[in-house]
Amino acid sequence: MPDNIIIRDNVAVITGAAHGLGAAMARRFASEGMQLSLFDRDEQALLSLSESLAVKTCSTVGDVASNEDLQTFYNNTKTEFGNVSLLVNNAAVNTGAGPWDEPERWLKHLQINLLSAITLQHLFVPDMLSHHTPAAVVNLGSKEGITTPPGNAAYSAGKAAIKVLTEQLAHELRQIAADRVTAHLLIPGYTWTPMNFPGMDEKNDIQPEAAWTAAQVVDYFITGFTRGDFYILCPDNEVTPEMDAKRIAWANQDIIENRPALSRWHPDWKEQFDTWMKK
Known part of the structure; x- marks a missing residue:
């Protein structure tokens, strides 16, 4: 069960780790003594976060839309740590495209929000299965991938695909590894993060009343994850x-x-x- 994964000396891999939910997860996992392999395109913020954590950390700067960068991330992680216990596909953007916008806009969006997760599952899951120790994959979904509100077709479609991808992954892992390697879909509510509030300053800005902080989402995630939930659907201060x-x-x-x-x-x-x- 997942309750023996977020523990001291296990290794967690997080994309989009420099800000928002990724950074909050890194801080929480570090507080539990986990070692961390972190990936983000914001080099300054990523290195600043890494230096603030009192655990062994490997930081890779790159773009999740680049398969070459993701391969480098995987190689760095394997060289530095070997076995990985937890893969968190967190990186995402919400700038998207409409139903008849240029395919190039769709592809750019889906490379970040969907195909990067597929690539990292391809790289890390076979290792997780081969090491015969507990492990898990956590993919970041969205309520917009479930109720699919109008206004951002590419984002809703990508997050709907993440939901289906993670459901399929969970089933296949259950068939092969029972409950030793699991998959989970984290679905945040309205969250005070740079993706939702570009340019926000967590130390000086006033948090919107309706939103949860990233740390609150991570706390809620930890409870559901250790309980073994697949769907970890977060409320907020309004919903x-x-x-x-x-x-x-x-x-x-x-x-x-x-x-x-x-x-x-x-x-x-x-x-x-x-x-x-x-x-």
């Missing part, structure tokens, strides 16, 4: 677990009841959705 459950149920019922696409945002269905949420 409760009950609200999330009703929104997800409504989205799924669009198919069952043959309603218009994204009926939650359809003018003919707004009143019924509001009534549903109040039940």
